Amino acid sequence: MTHYPDLSPYEYSESRVPMVNVGWLGPPHDFPTGPAPDGLAEALWRMGKRPRNRMRGFHVCEFCDGRREFGDLPLANGEIHVDADGVRYSAPVLVGHYVRDHHYLPPRVFVDAVLEHDLKGRRSTRRVLRAAGWEQGRSVDTSAWRRAFPGLGWHDAAEEFLAEFGGLTVRGREVVDLDPMRCTGAADRFVQWHKTFREAFPVGVTGDHFLAVDSLGEVRAFSDHGIRRIGPGSAALLLLSEGAHLHDSDD
Ligand SMILES: [Zn+2]
Numbered sequence: 001m002t003h004y005p006d007l008s009p010y011e012y013s014e015s016r017v018p019m020v021n022v023g024w025l026g027p028p029h030d031f032p033t034g035p036a037p038d039g040l041a042e043a044l045w046r047m048g049k050r051p052r053n054r055m056r057g058f059h060v061c062e063f064c065d066g067r068r069e070f071g072d073l074p075l076a077n078g079e080i081h082v083d084a085d086g087v088r089y090s091a092p093v094l095v096g097h098y099v100r101d102h103h104y105l106p107p108r109v110f111v112d113a114v115l116e117h118d119l120k121g122r123r124s125t126r127r128v129l130r131a132a133g134w135e136q137g138r139s140v141d142t143s144a145w146r147r148a149f150p151g152l153g154w155h156d157a158a159e160e161f162l163a164e165f166g167g168l169t170v171r172g173r174e175v176v177d178l179d180p181m182r183c184t185g186a187a188d189r190f191v192q193w194h195k196t197f198r199e200a201f202p203v204g205v206t207g208d209h210f211l212a213v214d215s216l217g218e219v220r221a222f223s224d225h226g227i228r229r230i231g232p233g234s235a236a237l238l239l240l241s242e243g244a245h246l247h248d249s250d251d
Pocket of ligand 1: 061062063064097101102
């Protein structure tokens with residue numbers, strides 16, 4: 001992948017705010033290393049699952065030997081954007097991997113912006129869920145939902161997700177109804193989705209989208225227009241309530 005020095009201006013940007021590069025690493029260029037603050041790699045990993053611009057094409061890690069799997073990261077076309085003090089930082093989706101596995105230490109301004117962004121995200125997730133009646137340790141009986149779809153395999157991720165969130169209605173810009181029974185009319189389509197998308201199991205609806213959680217705990221939204229990966233558990237619910245499944249734009 002192309003190398004850009006940290007904090008260099010991001011060219012070709014059509015963004016309304018100035019954008020600068022962070023974490024566009026590539027041999028033979030050296031990069032700063034050091035112990036990362038707690039939670040940084042995880043926060044970057046979460047953000048990498050929901051990339052923004054896709055202008056810079058497909059990237060692989062050039063520091064790892066051979067081909068490397070990145071589990072649930074979309075490989076690897078796109079950027080993470082985070083705003084702070086009127087500047088937008090753009091990093092590749094692999095930046096979480098660079099921090100975790102290559103001990104890359106990004107510039108302090110970027111680190112602070114990411115941690116702040118992550119904290120705010122988790123706080124607003126909790127606020128939205130509490131308003132829906134969720135509380136820490138919530139656990140409801142899932143057996144009726146399991147029985148409602150005899151053609152689909154049940155898995156731990158479905159159990160975990162529905163025990164915690166099943167039956168809630170999350171209201172934001174969009175209404176997310178976490179009642180799997182609303183998917184029974186689409187049971188036939190779910191048989192195919194279940195096969196194709198890591199045992200996607202129905203968990204509810206929002207608008208004209210069916211929602212499912214797969215065996216790795218990732219939520220997907222299915223509609224006639226396509227299939228969107230939303231993200232893991234509670235973070236996905238916030239994104240859905242904000243309508244993230246309806247648009248693809250940056251702002
Ligand atoms: Zn690597």
